[in-house]
Amino acid sequence: xxxxxxxxxxxxxxxxxxxxxxxxxxxxxxxxxxxxxxxxxxxxxxxxxxxxxxxxxxxxxxxxxxxxxxxxxxxxxxxxxxxxxxxxxxxxxxxxxxxxxxxxxxxxxxxxxxxxxxxxxxxxxxxxxxxxxxxxxxxxxxxxxxxxxxxxxxxxxxxxxxxxxxxxxxxxxxxxxxxxxxxxxxxxxxxxxxxxxxxxxxxxxxxxxxxxxxxxxxxxxxxxxxxxxxxxxxxxxxxxxxxxxxxxxxxxxxxxxxxxxxxxxxxxxxxxxxxxxxxxxxxxxxxxxxxxxxxxxxxxxxxxxxxxxxxxxxxxxxxxxxxxxxxxxxxxxxxxxxxxxxxxxxxxxxxxxxxxxxxxxxxxxxxxxxxxxxxxxxxxxxxxxxxxxxxxxxxxxxxxxxxxxxxxxxxxxxxxxxxxxxxxxxxxxxxxxxxxxxxxxxxxxxxxxxxxxxxxxxxxxxxxxxxxxxxxxxxxxxxxxxxxxxxxxxxxxxxxxxxxxxxxxxxxxxxxxxxxxxxxxxxxxxxxxxxxxxxxxxxxxxxxxxxxxxxxxxxxxxxxxxxxxxxxxxxxxxxxxxxxxxxxxxxxxxxxxxxxxxxxxxxxxxxxxxxxxxxxxxxxxxxxxxxxxxxxxxxxxxxxxxxxxxxxxxxxxxxxxxxxxxxxxxxxxxxxxxxxxxxxxxxxxxxxxxxxxxxxxxxxxxxxx
Numbered sequence: 001x002x003x004x005x006x007x008x009x010x011x012x013x014x015x016x017x018x019x020x021x022x023x024x025x026x027x028x029x030x031x032x033x034x035x036x037x038x039x040x041x042x043x044x045x046x047x048x049x050x051x052x053x054x055x056x057x058x059x060x061x062x063x064x065x066x067x068x069x070x071x072x073x074x075x076x077x078x079x080x081x082x083x084x085x086x087x088x089x090x091x092x093x094x095x096x097x098x099x100x101x102x103x104x105x106x107x108x109x110x111x112x113x114x115x116x117x118x119x120x121x122x123x124x125x126x127x128x129x130x131x132x133x134x135x136x137x138x139x140x141x142x143x144x145x146x147x148x149x150x151x152x153x154x155x156x157x158x159x160x161x162x163x164x165x166x167x168x169x170x171x172x173x174x175x176x177x178x179x180x181x182x183x184x185x186x187x188x189x190x191x192x193x194x195x196x197x198x199x200x201x202x203x204x205x206x207x208x209x210x211x212x213x214x215x216x217x218x219x220x221x222x223x224x225x226x227x228x229x230x231x232x233x234x235x236x237x238x239x240x241x242x243x244x245x246x247x248x249x250x251x252x253x254x255x256x257x258x259x260x261x262x263x264x265x266x267x268x269x270x271x272x273x274x275x276x277x278x279x280x281x282x283x284x285x286x287x288x289x290x291x292x293x294x295x296x297x298x299x300x301x302x303x304x305x306x307x308x309x310x311x312x313x314x315x316x317x318x319x320x321x322x323x324x325x326x327x328x329x330x331x332x333x334x335x336x337x338x339x340x341x342x343x344x345x346x347x348x349x350x351x352x353x354x355x356x357x358x359x360x361x362x363x364x365x366x367x368x369x370x371x372x373x374x375x376x377x378x379x380x381x382x383x384x385x386x387x388x389x390x391x392x393x394x395x396x397x398x399x400x401x402x403x404x405x406x407x408x409x410x411x412x413x414x415x416x417x418x419x420x421x422x423x424x425x426x427x428x429x430x431x432x433x434x435x436x437x438x439x440x441x442x443x444x445x446x447x448x449x450x451x452x453x454x455x456x457x458x459x460x461x462x463x464x465x466x467x468x469x470x471x472x473x474x475x476x477x478x479x480x481x482x483x484x485x486x487x488x489x490x491x492x493x494x495x496x497x498x499x500x501x502x503x504x505x506x507x508x509x510x511x512x513x514x515x516x517x518x519x520x521x522x523x524x525x526x527x528x529x530x531x532x533x534x535x536x537x538x539x540x541x542x543x544x545x546x547x548x549x550x551x552x553x554x555x556x557x558x559x560x561x562x563x564x565x566x567x568x569x570x571x572x573x574x575x576x577x578x579x580x581x582x583x584x585x586x587x588x589x590x591x592x593x594x595x596x597x598x599x600x601x602x603x604x605x606x607x608x609x610x611x612x613x614x615x616x617x618x619x620x621x622x623x624x625x626x627x628x629x630x631x632x633x634x635x636x637x638x639x640x641x642x643x644x645x646x647x648x649x650x651x652x653x654x655x656x657x658x659x660x661x662x663x664x665x666x667x668x669x670x671x672x673x674x675x676x677x678x679x680x681x682x683x684x685x686x687x688x689x690x691x692x693x694x695x696x697x698x699x700x701x702x703x704x705x
Contacts, residue, residue: 023047024138025066029059029073029085035127039072039103042131056080060088063095070138075104075116076176083119090120099141103127103134203298209283209291211255224277224300226269242267244274255281264301276305310475340584342679346373347590350681373679394432394532396557399463399487400424402438407461410446417456418449425464431485432555433532441528444521445489445548452493452546462488468535468551479535484551491547496540504538525550571686573598576623576693580604581611581639582655583631587678591626594682595689608634608642615643622650624693629656653692655680 023046028039031054040050051066053059055077062068071089075082082102089095099122113124122141125133203225204218217229225232225242243251247265254263260282267275281296349370356363403422411420442461449459466486473479496504505526525548529536533553540546578600582588585606592602603618605611608631615622625643627636640652654675674692676685 022142023049024069024142025049025051026138027051027053027059027062027066027068027071029053029056029071029077029082031055031074031077035074039134042134045131046135054078056082056085056088059085063098068098070141071098071100072103072134072138073100075102083116086116086119086121096120099123099138101125101134101137101141201300205296205298206284207294207296209294211294215293221298224275224298225267226271226273242269244268251279255279259283275300275302277301314475339678340587342373344586344590346370346679346681347594349373350683351593354682394434395560396430396555397433397435397438398428398559399431399438399485399552400428401559402435403442403461403463403487406439406442410442410459413443413446414450414459418453419458421458421460423460423462427465428463429465429483429485429554430557430559431532431552432557433552434528435560437528437532441487441525441550442489444525448521449489449491449493449546452491452495457492457545460488460490462486462490464488465554466551476535476537479551483554484534485554487550487552489548489550490545492545495542495544495546496538497542501538501540505536571598571683572690573600573686574690574693575599575601577601577603577618577620578624578626578689579611579614579622581606581608581625581627581631581636583607583628591685594685598686600689607631608636608639611639612642615646622647624689625650625652626689627652627654629654651692651695653689 026043026048028036028050030036030039030052036052043050051062051068053062056073057080059071059073060080071085073082073085080088082104086100086102089098089100100120101123102116102121103125104127116124123137125137200218201220202218203221204216205214205221206216207214214232217232219229221227221229221232227242240248240252244266251263251265254261260280262278262280264276264278267277269275278299278301279296280298281294283291284293284295286292349366353363353366353370356366403424407420407422414420446459453459464486465483467483468476468479468481470481473481504522506523526536529550529552535551537549537551538546539549578595580588580591580595580602582591583606588604588606592604595602603614603622605614608627611625611627625640627639629636631639636654636656640654643650644652652674654673655678656675674688676688680688
């Protein structure tokens with residue numbers, strides 16, 4: 001007898017029993033390649049030779065040309081199942097003695113197990129099984145402890161067994177199909193989840209109840225946080241570390257809640273970028289109501305926060321503009337009344353001084369009154385500039401020429417310890433503005449810069465062409481997109497903090513000691529630029545200096561030449577007729593007294609309608625209309641236009657203390673219009689009247705004309 005020959009246990013003598021764990025030829029019958037590999041791993045370590053078959057039919061083919069000691073088979077297989085294989089083995093004399101061990105991962109009942117044993121199965125094992133359990137079953141089958149029975153039933157009984165087997169196999173197959181269907185549904189569901197998670201801009205996450213362990217985080221995390229998902233899963237607490245230190249406590253407290261949370265916080269990415277996050281989380285409960293997961297979404301809300309911040313800034317700027325408008329209206333009204341009063345005070349004082357000798361005590365007292373009135377007039381001019389209620393005489397202007405002309409004066413004013421540097425754009429576009437007011441802007445900014453550099457420094461004046469886009473205009477109320485000329489004045493002085501910057505354009509606000517500043521310098525700049533259609537911005541840092549940027553819109557045309565003022569000529573009179581129209585009686589009478597001594601014929605009118613009636617009744621020529629700009633019922637401009645149609649040779653000289661918002665269309669005179677600002681002196685009025693009557697063009701940037 002050969003060493004590997006199998007002898008039925010009933011016929012083997014005790015001495016012939018094989019030693020335990022002898023080397024055998026074993027046939028594995030299973031349609032699952034994974035199970036086959038597992039059996040190989042279990043049995044080959046014992047030195048056994050292993051053969052494989054995918055089902056019962058293939059197993060019979062192997063047995064026909066291989067000597068097999070033991071067969072280990074699955075139940076459910078295609079073509080021929082384990083029960084049918086057992087039946088075929090037990091009715092074939094060649095194979096009936098070979099032990100057959102069933103190893104199944106399919107649940108069967110006790111009756112199914114009895115059926116298998118009745119068919120002649122040596123042992124019935126359930127997967128998963130240990131190597132020792134399989135080895136013991138093989139040895140038990142070989143030693144006869146689990147005798148192989150070949151009970152041959154009647155044909156009727158065999159048919160019942162076969163039908164039962166097929167019914168069981170069909171049920172198992174249906175279960176397998178259902179399992180496959182559900183597996184495919186699960187796979188499709190997982191694929192949909194993956195597509196959603198990988199394509200949404202929000203971060204979807206799943207974590208343990210205490211948020212101490214992250215189970216899943218979607219790929220959007222890498223785009224928002226700038227870190228890999230792997231690094232986060234390896235160190236879940238790292239997402240806390242990325243939160244801005246000022247927001248960390250609030251975020252920790254929020255996510256520890258048991259009923260879900262919603263919290264906003266800032267994160268600092270590895271590249272230094274700061275972002276705003278809206279994090280929301282919800283508890284996931286089991287059937288018993290216990291929280292076993294936390295799930296949530298984190299959204300990047302940086303753009304929304306930036307928009308909110310811009311809106312808040314814009315609203316603050318709008319409130320500031322509205323406040324400035326309100327203060328400006330008040331200041332303009334006060335300045336208008338003061339100018340009428342100062343016109344009378346200064347005019348009367350100068351008339352009285354002309355009647356008193358300079359060596360008399362009265363002359364010196366009148367001179368003091370006149371000088372005080374002049375200082376008051378300067379303050380009212382600043383108030384009018386701030387309130388944008390002064391009458392401008394805009395012309396096409398080359399800012400480079402203005403800067404070059406006033407630079408000589410600025411160098412003397414700044415002193416030797418402050419250097420003046422000009423950086424002028426060679427191809428600078430033209431603007432339309434009142435040159436005397438632009439000069440006032442530069443003077444005020446230079447004085448402000450000088451006071452900010454008590455120990456010396458550098459003042460830089462620059463010009464350039466620029467464009468303000470929609471983005472800039474959204475954050476700057478009342479500024480229109482377009483092309484502008486930039487006039488920038490920078491100093492290297494002490495600078496300003498944010499609080500000071502928020503008030504610098506308010507009238508009477510000053511950081512200087514009491515008595516050393518009126519607080520109207522920068523408010524004057526603000527008003528002049530606004531009334532010229534421009535915009536003013538300030539940029540400043542403590543100990544680093546300040547830059548004022550003034551944007552004036554482009555203008556087409558040939559710039560007016562800038563002429564320096566010469567010495568004041570003596571007042572010359574004439575024989576012309578002048579119609580004076582002024583609603584303020586004291587001013588009207590004073591103007592008459594100022595002009596009468598110079599030989600003019602002076603006609604008086606209290607309003608535009610009265611002036612029209614006077615012209616209608618007066619048969620002689622009227623050479624000059626001297627009219628206030630703003631009057632009840634009819635403005636000075638309307639009056640001039642009406643009289644101009646009736647008397648084409650009539651010349652016009654406007655005078656005003658301010659132009660109110662109620663007459664906004666008259667606040668800017670046409671280019672070339674002659675104008676004299678209240679308050680004025682007899683000498684200034686006399687020279688201006690003569691200049692207009694003689695048809696002499698006004699000089700720009702000339703004082704005392």
